[in-house]
Amino acid sequence: MAETQGLLERLEKAVIRLESLFSGTSGSHGECGTVNGVNGGVAPSVEAFDKLMNGMVAEFLRNSKILAGDVEAHNDVAALLKPISEKIQEIQTFRERNRGSQMFNHLSAVSESIPALGWIAVSPKPGPYVKEMNDAATFYTNRVLKDYKHSDLRHVDWVKSYLNIWTELQAYIKEHHTTGLSWSKTGPVASPSSVLPVLSSGQGVPPPPPPPPGPPPIFDNEDRREESSPSRSALFAQLNQGEAITKGLRHVSDDQKTHKNPKLRAQGGQIHSPTKNHTPSSISPQSPLQQNHPPVLELEGKKWRVEYQENSNDLVISDTELKQVAYIFKCNKSTLQIKGKINSITIDNCKKFGLVFDNVVGIVEVINSKDIQIQVMGRVPTISINKTEGCHIYLSEEALDCEIVSAKSSEMNILIPQDGDYKEFPVPEQFKTAWDGSKLVTEPAEIVG
16 A cells, blocks of 8 residues: 555565575575465564564554545655665655645655665665664654644654654564674575576565665765865855845856756756665766756745855846745855745755855754854744754844754854854753753753853
C-alpha cells in the first residue's frame, strides 16, 4: 500500500534473495521451506527484519492512515516498482512540491530521514548512518510535537511510531549487520554473473534494485580555508553597509528575467527542481561531473526560483506578492535583494551568499549552506538555521522580536542595531545539561574567547 512499506519490502526481498543464493549453492547448509516464494532457509537477520516490518513499520503506516491528508498521500506517491534511490527521490520531490501543506513538517521529517534505507550499501558503520538520518528527522518531528502535543495526540503517536522505525532498525543492524550488510561467510562471492540467473529465474518476486553507492557525502569543510579570501570579505563588506546596500543594486529588467523572456528559457533548457544532495543514487564515482546549470531567476507559479547564480551581486526581486515564496538553491558568491512582503524564503545549499529582504510573514530558512549573510530591513517572525556553517543575521529595529531556531550549525551571529551601528552577539553552539533532582536542565555553555 504505502510508499515506505514498499521500499522496506524491497530491502527485505533483496536480503532474502541473497541469503537464498548463498545457502542454496552450499550443500552443507541444508534445505528448509519456502519463504515469500523463495526457497532456502530463513537466516536470523531475515527473521529479525520481518519482525521489524510487522512491528514498528506497520504501526507507523496505521498512524499515517489515521492522519490522512498529505501524510497518507505521501506514502502512496508511486505505484510502479522502481529502484530504491528513485523512490527516495520521489518522496523528497513530493515534499518540495507541497511546501504549502499544513503537514509540511511531517513530510520534511520523512524526506530528510528516508535516505536511511540506503544503509545496505554503507560500510563499515551502517548503524551510525541510520542514526544520523534519524537525527535529521528529529529537527522536524520536534516541530510537529510543538504544534500538536496539546491539541491532537494522533500526531504525537505518528511521530513516535515513525522515529521508532529507525530506532528498531539501528538495533537490528547492530545485531545482524554491525559493520555492513553481512553475507554467508562460506558461500561463493556474489558477482553479477552469479546473482543475475537467480534473480531472473522468476518465482513471483521482482528482482531487487541495485543498492545505492553508500552514505551521503559529508559536508565539505575544505572551502573553510577560503574564509579570508577577498571575495568573501567583499561580500561581507557589502552587507555591512546596512540600508546603504540597496544603492549599489542594479534593477533586473524584464528582458533579463527568464520567466518574461522566452529566448532566455530556450537558451537555458528545461530546469528540473533540485533535490537534496544526500539522496542515494546509482551514479558511480567514476561517472563524469555533472554539467553546469544555467542561472535561473524566475517566477514559477507562486515560487520565485533563484538557482545556480555565480558571482552575481546585483540580483533583485521587486514584483512580489504576499502569497509568494522564494527558493534559493546552489547560489555562490552572490547577493539578492527581495523587495516588498512575501510568505517565506528558503536558502538551500548556498555558499558565500547575501540576502537582503523587506518583510516575510512566515519563516526564513537556511539549510545545508555556508557563509550566509542575511539583512532584515523590516519584519520576520522566525529564522531557522539548519546544518549551516557561518550565518550572520542583521536585524532591524522592527525585527528584534524575531525567534532564531538553530540545529547542527556553527559560527552563527546575530547583529542588533545600537546607536546607529550594529552590535554582534554569538548564538551558542555548545550546551551543558545537568540533573536538578527532578528533571534535566539545559543551558548554553560559556563561550571561551
